Amino acid sequence: MNGAQPNPLAGFVPLIAMVAIFYFLVIRPQQKQQKAHEAMLAALKKGDRIVTSGGLYAVIVDLRGPDLDVKLGDSLKVRITRASVAKLANGPELASTAETADKA
Numbered sequence: 001m002n003g004a005q006p007n008p009l010a011g012f013v014p015l016i017a018m019v020a021i022f023y024f025l026v027i028r029p030q031q032k033q034q035k036a037h038e039a040m041l042a043a044l045k046k047g048d049r050i051v052t053s054g055g056l057y058a059v060i061v062d063l064r065g066p067d068l069d070v071k072l073g074d075s076l077k078v079r080i081t082r083a084s085v086a087k088l089a090n091g092p093e094l095a096s097t098a099e100t101a102d103k104a
Contacts, residue, residue, distance in 0.1 A: 034035060040085075040087070041082045041083075044063065044068065044085065045060065045063070046060055046062065046063065047059065047060060048060045048088060049088065049090050050070065050089055051088075051089045052070075052085060053085070056072060058070035058071075061077060066083075067080065067081060068080055068085070
């Protein structure tokens with residue numbers, strides 16, 4: 001009863017396939033999103049309307065290396081870190097929401 005012996009590496013094929021699927025469905029898109037966010041942070045300039053990670057709308061007044069001076073209202077300026085910027089609010093739908101918030 002000398003049958004063909006199964007390849008010992010054949011058991012690893014499903015495991016390798018699952019790791020590859022996990023990489024392409026989870027890890028790779030997250031890396032792309034992180035690179036896009038880092039590029040957005042590097043491209044910030046004075047006058048940009050932003051949304052902080054806390055949900056506050058602000059306008060960049062000054063860039064100071066890793067920090068930003070932002071204007072939250074008519075007389076309120078604060079300093080935040082670049083890492084606390086969630087997204088730009090320059091888009092038309094976000095800008096109108098920010099203007100409404102500024103008027104309140």
